[in-house]
Amino acid sequence: xxxxxDLKVRIGLEVxxxxxxxxxxxFCGCSADYRQSEPNTHICPVCMGLPGTLPxxxxxxxxxxxxxxxxxxxxxxxxxLFYRKNYFYPDMPKNFQISQYDRAGGIPIAKNxxxxxxxGKIVRITRLQLEEDPGKLSxxxxxxxxxxxxxxxxRAGVALIEIVTEPDMNSPREARVFLQKLRSILEHLGISSGxxxxxxxxxxxxxxxxxTRVEIKNISSFKEAERALNFEITRQRNLLRKGMRIGRETxxxxxxxxxxxxxxxxxxxxxxxxxxxxxxxxxVITSEQIENRKSAMPELPDRHKERLMAQYGIPLQNAxxxxxxxxxxxxxxxxxxxxxxxxxxxxxxxxxxxSYLYEMGLELRETKIxxxxxxxxxxxxDCGTISGKIAKDVLKEMLLTGKSAEEIVEEKSxxxxxxxxxxxxLTEKIFASNPGAVRDALRMEKAVRFLVGQLMKETxxxxxxxxxxxxxxxxxxRLRDEESR
Amino acid sequence: xxxxLELPASRLISKIRAQEVSAEEYISKCYERIEKVEKRIxxxxxxxxxxxxxxxxxxxxxxxxxRSVGSLxxxxxxxxxxxxxxxxxxxxxxxxxESFTPPYDATxxxxxxxxxxxxxxxxxxxxxxMGSSTExxxxxxxxxxxxxxxxxxxxxxxxxxxxxxxxxxLALGSDTGGSVRCPAxxxxxxxxxxxxxxxxxxxxxxxxxxxxxISPITKCVxxxxxxxxxxxxxxxxxSTSIDAGxxxxxxxxxxxxxxxxxxxxxxxxxxxxxxxxxxxxxxAITKLEELGASHTEIKLECLDYALASYYIIATSEASxxxxxxxGLRYGFRLEDDGYDWSTAFSRNRRSGFGAEVKRRIxxxxxxxxxxxxxxxxxxxxxxxxxxxxxxxxxxxxxxLLAAPTMPILPFRLKEKLRDPLExxxxxxxxxxxxxxxxxxxxxxxxxxxxxxxxIQFMAPVFREDLLIRAAYTLEQNLVQTSLxxxx
Numbered sequence: 001x002x003x004x005x006d007l008k009v010r011i012g013l014e015v016x017x018x019x020x021x022x023x024x025x026x027f028c029g030c031s032a033d034y035r036q037s038e039p040n041t042h043i044c045p046v047c048m049g050l051p052g053t054l055p056x057x058x059x060x061x062x063x064x065x066x067x068x069x070x071x072x073x074x075x076x077x078x079x080x081l082f083y084r085k086n087y088f089y090p091d092m093p094k095n096f097q098i099s100q101y102d103r104a105g106g107i108p109i110a111k112n113x114x115x116x117x118x119x120g121k122i123v124r125i126t127r128l129q130l131e132e133d134p135g136k137l138s139x140x141x142x143x144x145x146x147x148x149x150x151x152x153x154x155r156a157g158v159a160l161i162e163i164v165t166e167p168d169m170n171s172p173r174e175a176r177v178f179l180q181k182l183r184s185i186l187e188h189l190g191i192s193s194g195x196x197x198x199x200x201x202x203x204x205x206x207x208x209x210x211x212t213r214v215e216i217k218n219i220s221s222f223k224e225a226e227r228a229l230n231f232e233i234t235r236q237r238n239l240l241r242k243g244m245r246i247g248r249e250t251x252x253x254x255x256x257x258x259x260x261x262x263x264x265x266x267x268x269x270x271x272x273x274x275x276x277x278x279x280x281x282x283x284v285i286t287s288e289q290i291e292n293r294k295s296a297m298p299e300l301p302d303r304h305k306e307r308l309m310a311q312y313g314i315p316l317q318n319a320x321x322x323x324x325x326x327x328x329x330x331x332x333x334x335x336x337x338x339x340x341x342x343x344x345x346x347x348x349x350x351x352x353x354x355s356y357l358y359e360m361g362l363e364l365r366e367t368k369i370x371x372x373x374x375x376x377x378x379x380x381x382d383c384g385t386i387s388g389k390i391a392k393d394v395l396k397e398m399l400l401t402g403k404s405a406e407e408i409v410e411e412k413s414x415x416x417x418x419x420x421x422x423x424x425x426l427t428e429k430i431f432a433s434n435p436g437a438v439r440d441a442l443r444m445e446k447a448v449r450f451l452v453g454q455l456m457k458e459t460x461x462x463x464x465x466x467x468x469x470x471x472x473x474x475x476x477x478r479l480r481d482e483e484s485r
Numbered sequence: 486x487x488x489x490l491e492l493p494a495s496r497l498i499s500k501i502r503a504q505e506v507s508a509e510e511y512i513s514k515c516y517e518r519i520e521k522v523e524k525r526i527x528x529x530x531x532x533x534x535x536x537x538x539x540x541x542x543x544x545x546x547x548x549x550x551x552r553s554v555g556s557l558x559x560x561x562x563x564x565x566x567x568x569x570x571x572x573x574x575x576x577x578x579x580x581x582x583e584s585f586t587p588p589y590d591a592t593x594x595x596x597x598x599x600x601x602x603x604x605x606x607x608x609x610x611x612x613x614x615m616g617s618s619t620e621x622x623x624x625x626x627x628x629x630x631x632x633x634x635x636x637x638x639x640x641x642x643x644x645x646x647x648x649x650x651x652x653x654x655l656a657l658g659s660d661t662g663g664s665v666r667c668p669a670x671x672x673x674x675x676x677x678x679x680x681x682x683x684x685x686x687x688x689x690x691x692x693x694x695x696x697x698x699i700s701p702i703t704k705c706v707x708x709x710x711x712x713x714x715x716x717x718x719x720x721x722x723x724s725t726s727i728d729a730g731x732x733x734x735x736x737x738x739x740x741x742x743x744x745x746x747x748x749x750x751x752x753x754x755x756x757x758x759x760x761x762x763x764x765x766x767x768x769a770i771t772k773l774e775e776l777g778a779s780h781t782e783i784k785l786e787c788l789d790y791a792l793a794s795y796y797i798i799a800t801s802e803a804s805x806x807x808x809x810x811x812g813l814r815y816g817f818r819l820e821d822d823g824y825d826w827s828t829a830f831s832r833n834r835r836s837g838f839g840a841e842v843k844r845r846i847x848x849x850x851x852x853x854x855x856x857x858x859x860x861x862x863x864x865x866x867x868x869x870x871x872x873x874x875x876x877x878x879x880x881x882x883x884x885l886l887a888a889p890t891m892p893i894l895p896f897r898l899k900e901k902l903r904d905p906l907e908x909x910x911x912x913x914x915x916x917x918x919x920x921x922x923x924x925x926x927x928x929x930x931x932x933x934x935x936x937x938x939x940i941q942f943m944a945p946v947f948r949e950d951l952l953i954r955a956a957y958t959l960e961q962n963l964v965q966t967s968l969x970x971x972x
Binding site for chain 2: 045049050053054055056057093094095096105151273274275279280
């Protein structure tokens with residue numbers, strides 16, 4: 001039993017990232033910004049594969065792919081070819097996908113690179129290639145029970161880069177870290193924004209102790225990747241414990257039921273009949289173009305992280321979390337320009353802000369909060385107008401409404417009560433109704449804290465805690481003086 | 486007035502421009518002729534009379550008001566039904582596309598329209614251009630105007646028959662392995678397959694993308710030059726179209742072959758070549774020699790493998806190109822309620838494609854399959870490279886290569902339907918130019934047993950000028966044959 005749990009896991013990933021900054025699709029002029037559009041409105045004769053139409057390569061897509069390849073430390077091909085991957089499926093207008101191929105004469109855009117994860121682990125990248133996204137199928141309910149399938153071709157033909165890794169990751173957690181790093185790199189390059197729904201998807205292959213390789217398809221996000229891999233490892237280990245063999249197969253990740261289902265076993269593996277796309281000519285990438293891309297290389301996450309630490313003096317862990325999400329790091333820097341305690345600021349962002357976002361299932365971009373909001377909140381804390389605890393509520397409110405901290409504090413009367421007379425009045429009331437506690441408090445510190453707590457309770461937590469403490473203690477002192485007299 | 490229809494385009498244009506005849510009158514004559522002979526010829530799948538007459542009147546109005554008109558002003562052009570025409574159904578002679586109306590014009594059609602040509606209809610063909618006889622059509626066969634019991638050749642048989650029977654003055658076909666040169670030869674016409682990349686393929690419904698070119702079929706060499714000049718040129722919608730700064734081909738209509746060296750590969754006169762065809766073609770070569778050219782018999786051994794490699798490459802590409810016809814988005818669709826998509830696709834394809842198309846899809850699917858790819862597709866591509874290299878070498882010593890266009894005379898309907906291989910053998914002399922991407926022309930050079938014979942010239946890439954010069958010289962100096970239309 002023990003042995004099975006100890007067997008080494010090897011995970012490789014095949015990540016598909018849409019080049020979301022492109023204005024048009026990979027082979028036609030249709031707008032690639034299809035999200036929130038009515039189904040089948042971003043289509044034309046070319047991406048619908050109507051008879052007689054021909055693809056024309058979007059040169060910007062090639063440039064973006066080259067930039068990504070360079071950022072992933074890859075060797076860029078001087079000449080690259082498109083291939084047809086033939087298979088029937090209703091989401092593909094032509095019943096073949098224009099892709100690239102690494103065998104039988106095929107040359108992808110780039111080969112042999114790596115990503116260094118935080119902590120030093122190297123994950124090797126086998127190849128990077130350009131291809132077109134298929135359309136999207138929707139079902140009524142689940143794929144198995146639906147009576148119909150609806151096809152939306154808006155996504156068909158959108159440019160994707162496919163990034164294939166070696167099986168270098170040893171845990172689902174590591175796979176997720178890799179995916180986050182990859183997303184961050186692509187976001188720093190400004191070519192793919194992983195926060196858009198479905199813009200980064202992946203397939204995973206997994207084997208336990210150099211055993212049989214099982215592929216998992218249809219993973220729509222990083223969270224799902226970790227889940228799917230965890231499920232699959234458990235499934236395979238259970239089989240091994242029962243002394244059963246793991247067959248080579250392809251499985252489908254069912255997001256709703258959170259299980260993997262067998263799609264096909266090795267014997268029926270599909271033959272895609274790859275051959276060079278005769279409607280496109282080879283793309284030449286000159287060394288000059290590569291140099292141009294290199295010199296246009298923006299700051300990447302590792303460099304960004306180091307700079308944040310040096311420039312703002314924030315701790316390594318905060319810098320790592322910030323640069324994992326480019327939008328958050330930019331938000332931080334904008335705030336830091338106008339606020340002189342960056343370490344404190346970074347704690348708030350990587351702590352409370354991120355966990356709220358996670359809770360709400362939102363991306364920073366989808367909220368209404370502005371850097372000015374955050375700064376106003378921090379300043380209210382600094383001058384004692386609100387407590388740290390109240391600030392947490394203010395922050396949450398700001399995410400939802402985009403109002404300034406002052407506004408929220410005013411509206412919700414969250415200001416600390418610093419009115420000593422008022423607190424003294426309340427104290428009299430508390431002392432009168434808690435005679436036992438008062439007696440104890442004359443001897444025991446614990447009971448004092450109880451009284452302070454009562455005062456806080458009376459003010460709904462808005463009393464300045466320091467002042468509350470002083471008022472209670474002074475009242476107790478007076479009582480002692482009176483008694484000893 | 487019927488002799489109006491016999492005139493070449495260049496002569497007609499001057500008459501229309503000079504207002505000796507109106508475009509409307511002439512186009513009406515075309516339709517009268519169609520009315521009269523079409524039942525026996527069956528060159529067209531769809532006629533566009535209303536649009537054509539409108540266009541003709543528009544051209545006439547331009548001329549009357551002294552506005553400039555295009556280089557094909559008012560000329561009746563028949564367009565093969567695998568070339569997309571905006572708003573006019575484009576069927577590829579297939580049940581699969583019987584109801585398909587393209588929402589766009591092919592680039593060549595745009596160019597025709599911009600030069601004021603009048604598209605009179607869409608012509609019959611072998612389904613998806615797969616065939617050499619125009620018998621594999623959903624709409625029934627086309628007949629040869631010189632002998633109604635015989636085929637017009639294919640796959641652009643409708644285009645050739647339309648021009649030969651004087652229904653149209655010019656026609657466009659497509660040439661994947663000889664599909665324009667074959668019917669040109671069988672119908673006593675000129676067929677010019679340009680260099681691969683000279684003419685945009687945008688809007689040509691693909692059979693075998695890496696081989697085919699849209700090509701003119703005309704009565705005479707001058708018309709072939711004129712029509713090529715209109716359709717050629719770079720198109721940024723077709724990545725394989727080439728931006729070659731070219732001069733007009735019409736400028737090369739000169740009778741001059743002095744010093745021209747012509748290579749005659751023996752392989753083109755090999756087994757299976759009709760002795761009469763061989764004789765007539767040799768006579769033409771001798772004629773050119775009398776006019777100042779010289780010839781040398783040569784051996785190009787790789788040509789023995791041309792036909793096999795052509796059919797592997799063409800069917801491989803076709804198997805993928807035709808995958809899109811599944812009935813889901815356009816075209817033929819059976820009632821599919823209750824079927825899963827895969828079964829529905831199979832049912833539509835089984836019922837929508839004809840036998841020859843299915844045969845070629847299966848051949849191509851097989852050739853591309855894992856385990857066979859290297860043996861078939863890759864090997865065929867290697868042969869293709871060798872052919873290209875061997876021809877390049879030959880063109881260092883010769884301006885032109887000459888050969889029969891077709892190894893045989895026009896055959897009877899159904900004669901070659903039983904054995905597909907016998908039909909494939911017809912392409913043995915024409916596929917070479919497609920494999921090598923070089924230009925080739927078929928010109929009438931005589932007749933035998935009352936049937937036309939064509940000679941084929943091939944030239945280095947982008948040397949259509951040489952083809953035009955040789956073909957024109959031959960045309961002007963050969964004694965007119967006694968061939969008679971049988972309609």
